[in-house]
Amino acid sequence: MKTLSRFNLHVALIHYPVIDKKGxxxxxxxxxxxxxxxxxxxxxxxIRSFHVITPLEDQRGLAAKIVGHWTGGAGGDHNPKRREALELVKITASLDETRALIAGENGEPPAVVATCARRYPDAYGFDQLAERLETGSPHLIIFGTAWGLHPDLIEASEIILEPIGDHQGYNHLSVRCAAAIVMDRLLMSRS
Amino acid sequence: MKTLSRFNLHVALIHYPVIDKKGxxxxxxxxxxxxxxxxxxxxxxxIRSFHVITPLEDQRGLAAKIVGHWTGGAGGDHNPKRREALELVKITASLDETRALIAGENGEPPAVVATCARRYPDAYGFDQLAERLETGSPHLIIFGTAWGLHPDLIEASEIILEPIGDHQGYNHLSVRCAAAIVMDRLLMSRS
Structure with missing residues (x-):
């Protein structure tokens, strides 16, 4: 039943290392x-899988409880559509663990694509990334909670994606909305 | 400081009448x-304004309290970017009140654009709606909470927008993500 995009695309939500308001x-x-x-x-x-990444054990437990309620428990019976969505979630302790997991399933580790509200000089455009995805090799787009991904994590990534917008100079989307827009731009009419 | 899209575009989040899981x-x-x-x-x-619409007085009070915390209170000092966003919010009791408010500011009522996850035969495409927006006349896009806008509200609207996607047959975005994607599709590289 489950139909996937032909792109071998994965997403991750990072809870550490991220920055707060002060950096x-x-x-x-x-x-x-x-x-x-x-x-x-x-x-x-x-999307093939959605990784929730946090090094904090109690936070992984909380995430597992939320997901379990909808995939195994009463929530799934109540709302099968929500179950279908939350079945995509994998909970890991680190980006390395996520990369190893995807590598194990694909025979090669994913190229990591960092997202950031600031523009890096060598950032990929959305069309440019979509072209790379056409090769079928696995890619993992990472999103940061709080005030965004730590710069070290961004700069260590194979690819940095251009920001969603310098629209009117204001660029403060929630990570939920930003992730949805990035998926829409990459996969709308391309999947 | 505040820069607006050249489109005279407004959005509203409707809390009644919407449908639940059973319709x-x-x-x-x-x-x-x-x-x-x-x-x-x-x-x-x-976007010019964001209307939060509910006929329930206590719910309007709650919305006003949330908005006030960020626009007038400690929240705004703590996070001026959040204030800038929440200053767009207007709280009304009905779609009619919202239309009258926008009409008062623009000399004409807005054309109402309904959003829905189902496809209506005469639905507008995103490009088609963007073309209409080029005229500069006011438009109001309405989004439904819960399981979506009541069909009567959709059918009474001047325009029905096509659904975001029949991607893989699954189309159950949160209203937050759906609203962000609709704005992105209409205004990205057009504003």
Whole structure:
């Protein structure tokens, strides 16, 4: 039943290392709605897997409880569509663990694509990334919670994606909305 | 400072009449994150105003309290970017009140554009709607909470927008993500 995009595309929501308002490194808390919203968008666009990444064990437990309610428990019977979405979620302790998991399923590790509201000089455009996805090799787009991904994580990524917009100089979307827009731009009429 | 899209575009989040899972008419509860996420997207894309519509007085009070915290209170000092977004919010009791408000500011009422996850035979495409927006006349896009806008409301609208996707047959985005994607498709590289 489950139909996937022909792109071998994965997404991840990073809770550490991210930055706070002052630019300090923090571990953010797992949020119920982030999981639901991004899982629903991922399912809508035929994304292969959605990784929720946090090094904090209790936060992984919380994420597992949320997901379990909808995939195994009463929530899934009540709302099978929500189950279909949350079945895409994998919970890991680190980006390395996520990369290893995707590598194990694909025979090669994914190229990591960082997202950021600031423009990096060598950033990929959306069309340019879509072209690379046409090769069928696995790619993992990472989104940061709080005030965004830590710069070290961005600069260590194979690819940096251009920001969604410098629209009117204001660029402060929620990570939920940003993730949905990125998937839409890459996969709308291309999947 | 505030820069707007050249489109005279407004958005509204409707809490009544919407339908529940069984298709029954309900009034849904105002949600903090809906207000924040849609206001932030509206500000990002240069939308003129964002109307939160509910006939329930206590729910309007709750919405006013959330907005007031960020526009007038401590929240605004703490996070001026959030204030800029939430300043777009207007709280009304009905779609008629919202239309009258926009008419008062523009000399003509807005054409109402309904959104729906199902495809109506005479639905507008995104490009087609963008062409109409080029005229500069006011338009109001309405989004439904819960399981979506009541069919009567959709059918009474001047325009019905095509669904975001029949991607892989799954089309269950959150209203927050759907609203962000609609704004992106209409205003990205057009504003």
């Amino acid at each position: 300090d490194t923090v571990a953010s808390a797992v949020t119920n709605l982030d999981l639901h919203d991004i899982a629903r968008a991922a399912r809508t666009y035929g | 029954d008419t309900v009034a849904s509860a105002v949600t903090n994150l809906d207000l924040h996420d849609i206001a932030r997207a509206a500000r990002t894309y240069g």
